[in-house]
Amino acid sequence: MVHRIVHQHHPHDIQYSLEDVATEASAFVDDLTDDLEDCKVIGYPLPAGEAWVLYSRGTSGTAEDISASLAADEMGDTLSEMDSTSRVIAIWLLNFFAEMQTEERELGNSLSIYKELEIERVPEAVNQIDWDGSVTDVAGRLMSNLVLRHSLPNANHRTGITMAQAYLEAAGANFEMPSTTTEEYEWRAWVRPYILESKRILTVRRHNLYFNTLAELGCEVVRRKHDIDIPLTEYDLDMHHHEAWTVYAQMHEEHCIGLVEDIAARGGSSELIDRAALSEQDFVEFLQNENADGNEK
Template sequence: MARLVFYHHPQADQFSLTYSSASMAEIRSQRAQSDESTKCIGYPFETPVYVLYEGDGEIESAQDIDFDQEWLSDRMGGLSRAGEVVTFRLVELLEAAVDVREEEAVRLYKEFEPQKIQQALDHVSWGAPLPTVAGEVMSNLILRHSLPNANHRTGIAMLQFCIESVDPEFQMPRTHVDDDTWREWVDSYIVDSKRLITVRRNNLRFKQLEELDVDLVERKDGIQIRLAEFELDMHWREALSEYAGQHESHCRDFAQAVLERAERDDLLDRQGPTKQEFVTFLENGLVERDFRELF
């Protein structure tokens, strides 16, 4: 039977795996040194494994935040005009996703970090073929994880806007069955995306688990990561670069699948937007758009 541990604590999913050991004394030592809230699980394998989880004991509900202009302005200082426009639209998308699911049902797992949106824009191959640009916009926004929730849903919406900036008549195929469930053709892309970004941030932690003969790590939503399928033995900086590249390639493939499913093969070889063209579309081409229709 496969030896499986949870990446998120099963009773408190704001706590994530930080350290593992065959020694409970070592876990206690790590716990004593931590400045974060912690929880611990002992996995009763034939050779036991102990896992330390760290996280924020307080998780906000979306209803606790007023997404008003003052709240947003306080967080956008120092952004370029492009960064401001993309940030503003992302917050509108987050509000729409929250509205569709009802505020009390949406939890905010981290701080809003708009500076990371600026970083995401700087890593896109603007003006390359459209599937490349759209896929990289989606990938880099997801990789930077700037929003407190809904990064995949808003990333796909931004991919759609990128395509629409080249052809405003583009009809995006539906990506959701309902507000909680991805359509079957999208789901595999989302699951693999979440696997890649989890391994990217945790290669050394997962290497530690692998050395303890753990086979599987399971994150939220039942997504399992089979450790033997990933290269873990590298410096964490190398892992950040390696898995970012794999994630970008994965999202470029998704952008191509979107165009093919929409029967728009004519756009596969079209030049994607420049950064300015994309920002201009976000600023002027989405006026009065009801973003709830995207979710």
């Protein structure tokens, strides 16, 4: 049976995600026989040949599994080594993650995690932010770079959008996005497509060379978990990985700025699309006040 769809996450266990692609069945023999490797392989008969996909197991569990890390002495050392802007943003992120964990616990759930906590990556995000331009430009860059660095174990898109909202509020917006945890989230219909395309861009950015091999073999769609389809013909895949890393980061930033402009317009603050950006220092002071308020609760 010829396939035209390849799964980015193992179709029977989404804890395993695409790690490599080969055209020969023997390519991953060493991986499968290595006792230290936790992986699976699937062969996909495609129109122009067979593709063999290596899936490796990622981090799984719940936020409770990393609670000790949040309180460990090493966390304080990590924060103390950051510049002031990165440190304030990192503390805000940790507070926000703790709030999400509390919300889920109150609903009788546990917040799942899909990767390790990497709060040390926050300075990488901050160092890429251009603080010049309009309010929505900078808010979109904040969102994009935080999502790109993926420093939290889960909910990085939700966190990035909330950080962008905080920047809009700091710059004078007077609205609040509805909660993303309730069915009454009336913005879901138009926010969801932005998030799905963001995930597609990030996935292509990581795997363009693998996807290019699959496309050459006749694969039409790579399917992420939760049935998010990536039509391969809609993306430029034939480029060096380093070039793709830059090209798709820029595309992602423009995509996030577009979302933030839509948020501002729908929230009745369209003037922020043209208003000069808030300074880095003013935003840091705004977040410091938010962090202080959170610690008092």
